[in-house]
Amino acid sequence: xxxLQESGPGLVKPSETLSLTCTVSGGSVSSxxxxxxxxxxxxxKGLEWIGYISYTGSTNYNPSLKSRVTxxxxxSKNQFSLKLxxxxxxxxxxxxxxxxxIQGGYYYGLDVWGQGTTVTVSS
Amino acid sequence: xxxxxxxxxxxxxxPGDRVNISCKASHDIDDDMNWYKQKPxxxxxxxxxxxxxxxxxxxxxxxxxxxxxxxxxTINDIESGDAAYYFCLQHDxxxxxxxxxxxxxxx
Numbered sequence: 001x002x003x004l005q006e007s008g009p010g011l012v013k014p015s016e017t018l019s020l021t022c023t024v025s026g027g028s029v030s031s032x033x034x035x036x037x038x039x040x041x042x043x044x045k046g047l048e049w050i051g052y053i054s055y056t057g058s059t060n061y062n063p064s065l066k067s068r069v070t071x072x073x074x075x076s077k078n079q080f081s082l083k084l085x086x087x088x089x090x091x092x093x094x095x096x097x098x099x100x101x102i103q104g105g106y107y108y109g110l111d112v113w114g115q116g117t118t119v120t121v122s123s
Numbered sequence: 124x125x126x127x128x129x130x131x132x133x134x135x136x137x138p139g140d141r142v143n144i145s146c147k148a149s150h151d152i153d154d155d156m157n158w159y160k161q162k163p164x165x166x167x168x169x170x171x172x173x174x175x176x177x178x179x180x181x182x183x184x185x186x187x188x189x190x191x192x193x194x195x196x197t198i199n200d201i202e203s204g205d206a207a208y209y210f211c212l213q214h215d216x217x218x219x220x221x222x223x224x225x226x227x228x229x230x
Contacts, residue, residue, distance in 0.1 A: 004166070037219075047210060047221035062218040096167075100214075109157040109214035113167040 002027040004097050004114035012121050018084040022097030022114060028077045030055055035100040037110060038071060038082045040093040053080055087121045094118050125149055125213050129222025136201045137230045144196040144209055146222045151191045152215035158187055158196045161208045171196060203229045
């Protein structure tokens, strides 16, 4: 049974880069038929999809964040990461990683989520 | 980008009640709608996929309906353990988008 766990600094200074890692247990990010996403939820607001990296290494980002986001696979095949540059207070949120399913070339929704990690942007 | 309008944002129910949560899409998304349940500090759990398919292991008290732009999550015979945050996700097109979420309280 696949489980996901987010990790990284809980506090980031304005203008710096937020870096988070998602560790996948019970599976590998290079396994076929899956893509790996990041999502966030600012305090009191709804969920926002950030982007994904697929098992082939292809990426897709939310246009609202595209200029600042990089999602990549870690050196360990059971990790993928998120980097968000030039952060401001508006980037304060709970950040989640999640797995999505690809079947027949079609991207289905997210089926497994991590429990989230809180990141605060403040000096 | 597809906008999802979820309602209500908060609801209170009594054990044994039936509740309905709505999610309306800004344009036709076929059946590309998932529903999730999340308790504070826990991972979200997929409960309904493709608008109407119950995920294995989820009690049949949960059901989904709808197609196109109007979708509903129904919970029958509410139990105390159903208290949670419920949200919808459209996976018809990127960027994926979510409903605003519904906090369900059990009296």
